[in-house]
Amino acid sequence: MYDLLQLEQIQPIGMRDDEGQILIIAENIASPPEQCEKCGNSPLYRHGKRRSTYADTPIHGKPVKVEIETRRYRCKACGTVVTPSSPSLDDKRVATRRLVRYIQDRCFGTTFTWLAKEVGLALNTVKGITQDYAAHLEEQVVLETPRLLGLDELYILGKPRAVLVNLEMHSMFDILESRTKAHLTDYFKGLKDKNRIEWVVIDMWKPYELVIGTQLPNARIVIDRFHVVKEASKKLDGLRKHLQSKLSSQDRINLKKHLRWSLLRNEHNRTERDLENIEYIRKHYPELFLALTIKEEFFGIYDAPSREMAEKAFQDWKSSIPEDFRKYYGPVANMVDRHHRDIFNYFDCPVTNGYTEAMNGVMKAMNRLGRGYSFEILRARSLFYRVMRESGTVVTHTGETKDISKPVSTTGDRIEKSYGTPISTLESLAEHDDLLRKS
Ligand SMILES: [Zn+2]
Incomplete structure (x- = not known):
């Protein structure tokens, strides 16, 4: 029979279609061990046969x-029974090694249920292979510690x-299971090359x-500028509620239903309709228009050409808040005072966590498709996607280059460093629900 199996020491002797799967009968033709692996005695004597079933890569979709x-062989001296194996078999998984590789190549791109059905293995076996592979990637891949780090949740x-x-490479560096102080402390304690980090952009979450x-x-x-200005937007909406409570019910509905969004939309995103609405607000609700103007002046602080001028613009803004609005905008001013240095550090390093918007799509896709996946799998998938697809060379902790599953890139002896998966890649994967493909 033609050796359709191509497995070392395994000789096929027959095959049949067996209830939707293909069953290949084979025998292990390994020569008997020369001596007992335990006591070294020889020869070993035949000791019956053992039949085991291994899963292999699908044929014709089955x-x-x-x-x-x-x-099997038995040592007469010590009683040890030896069952020769084959380098092509993974005895732990009761699968061929090439099937394990087959699963590794696909495990991040499809559901476990689908993959388990495709290869005819138990769901937990597929999960186990994936988890081991994720751990392996984790050991192999070294992502370069960023100079500019964005930390968000x-x-x-x-x-x-x-x-x-x-933030320099616009790529995912890591996702941590939790953002508690203890968890973050452990993480940064063990982070390699952490002295490389010059700037960290964060929101006002105290543990950070x-x-x-x-x-x-x-x-x-640097306190992320979007988190700073968002506080002013929230207060403007609070003021809108407060001011409209004094109006007739007709006006209230009008404000809440038709004008609210134009009021809250950022200046550069406004539509024609928003501009008309704002003009209407200016004419009919002058107090609210003033509240909007004050919010916009606050946003405008970020347009200052230097740190000093921004700090000055903030002081001017703070003292211009009308008494009636102090209850709302006062806390915004206090917040800036509390975080003064870190908020105005923006002018020394003008970067933001503006990728958050793109990441929201990624988060939604993860949550939509993530059921049945552990956090570790989602993490491995997000971090190593690019490494797995586009670059075969990774740098280990000891500095040697290794090939992960894809051919080594031909960049000579240049050591290729990985920065993680680009946000844009994650974003487009999420858009097409490809981050984790659903069966
Ligand atoms: Zn022995």
């Missing part, structure tokens, strides 16, 4: 099982997770500030 009969699988982004202070003492903090 799962394949290989039933292998292996002759996303709700993934029901919990807030800390997301670390390389505390952990950076202790674990990255040389890094400087």
